[in-house]
Amino acid sequence: MTALLDAALGYAARGIPVYPVHWPRLLPGGASLACSCPRGPSWDRPAKHPLVRHGVKDATTDPGRIGRWWRRWPQANVGLATGVVFDALDVDGPAGLAALRQFAPTADLRLPGPLVATGGGGWHAWFRPTGLGNRPPRGLAHVDWRGRGGCVLAPPSRHVSGGSYRWLRGLDQAPLPEVPAVLRDLLDPVLPTTTRPTRTVGPDMAGHPYGRRVLAGELAALGRATPRHRNHTLNRCAFKVYRYVASGLLDDAEVTAAFTQTALAIGLDPAEVGRTLASARTAGLANPRGVPLVAWWSARSRRWRSRSPSTPCAASPKLSRSCRPAGAGCSPPPSTDSCSPRS
Numbered sequence: 001m002t003a004l005l006d007a008a009l010g011y012a013a014r015g016i017p018v019y020p021v022h023w024p025r026l027l028p029g030g031a032s033l034a035c036s037c038p039r040g041p042s043w044d045r046p047a048k049h050p051l052v053r054h055g056v057k058d059a060t061t062d063p064g065r066i067g068r069w070w071r072r073w074p075q076a077n078v079g080l081a082t083g084v085v086f087d088a089l090d091v092d093g094p095a096g097l098a099a100l101r102q103f104a105p106t107a108d109l110r111l112p113g114p115l116v117a118t119g120g121g122g123w124h125a126w127f128r129p130t131g132l133g134n135r136p137p138r139g140l141a142h143v144d145w146r147g148r149g150g151c152v153l154a155p156p157s158r159h160v161s162g163g164s165y166r167w168l169r170g171l172d173q174a175p176l177p178e179v180p181a182v183l184r185d186l187l188d189p190v191l192p193t194t195t196r197p198t199r200t201v202g203p204d205m206a207g208h209p210y211g212r213r214v215l216a217g218e219l220a221a222l223g224r225a226t227p228r229h230r231n232h233t234l235n236r237c238a239f240k241v242y243r244y245v246a247s248g249l250l251d252d253a254e255v256t257a258a259f260t261q262t263a264l265a266i267g268l269d270p271a272e273v274g275r276t277l278a279s280a281r282t283a284g285l286a287n288p289r290g291v292p293l294v295a296w297w298s299a300r301s302r303r304w305r306s307r308s309p310s311t312p313c314a315a316s317p318k319l320s321r322s323c324r325p326a327g328a329g330c331s332p333p334p335s336t337d338s339c340s341p342r343s
């Protein structure tokens with residue numbers, strides 16, 4: 001029994017559906033590795049695409065079928081279906097790690113569960129399944145979520161770069177944790193908002209709290225505008241806010257109603273208000289803007305740092321609050337290594 005088959009059967013015994021994936025094989029001459037498939041180097045997912053026709057849809061926990069697969073392809077990499085027993089946070093390259101580090105120390109995001117170092121230099125942090133599908137966490141660049149319908153490669157699969165997938169914290173070393181609430185917030189779809197116009201920017205107004213804060217700030221700025229600058233201020237403030245409407249953080253109709261009300265209250269002409277808002281809206285909707293995580297959390301971060309001295313990061317994936325964005329003592333950087341259709 002090869003280590004790969006052994007591992008595949010071990011995952012299946014835990015209820016994780018498994019399927020075989022192409023592997024890196026030595027090119028003639030033995031100097032470098034290439035995908036085991038005949039497609040050649042132009043194929044963009046070497047040693048990551050499935051050996052079975054339907055890919056992850058063919059994944060199974062049936063030991064007999066798994067045995068047949070790995071007897072046919074003893075070197076096959078081990079692909080796992082996500083969303084059944086676990087979901088995975090896929091940290092892709094140094095940029096993904098930097099995004100997480102920027103987020104983690106301020107938002108108390110910990111990754112206490114099973115953790116894989118991917119063969120290409122990335123990480124997969126395993127969590128209990130969320131029921132969500134594959135999606136990037138909002139605002140975290142180069143980080144991805146593998147949930148229902150998704151898949152990842154698992155140890156001891158090998159990467160075409162020559163590295164191997166390995167456990168930094170194994171399944172027997174840590175239980176699968178729930179997804180931290182702050183991360184879950186970034187994964188949940190933005191809820192559809194109501195179109196009922198409201199007169200105030202209060203907690204009952206639809207939209208993301210950050211968006212509501214921006215709206216309240218811009219309405220206040222408009223309220224302070226001097227007579228000569230009222231129309232220009234309306235244009236500038238409304239443009240800013242419509243950008244968050246474009247990214248789904250605020251409701252279009254509510255924003256329009258709120259600006260109209262404030263603009264009329266400071267004495268602008270209704271026709272002028274209509275024209276200016278229409279123009280600001282067109283420009284704003286064409287330039288979506290999401291929640292800037294760094295800004296959002298920096299206040300918390302400062303508060304937190306003043307309370308707790310930093311401790312040096314130990315071995316590998318300390319994404320806990322002790323890691324600083326600069327990451328002097330923290331290790332690894334990333335590159336995506338999952339086996340879903342895209343890279």
Ligand SMILES: [Zn+2]
Nearest residue numbers: 035037046047
């Ligand atoms: Zn291939």
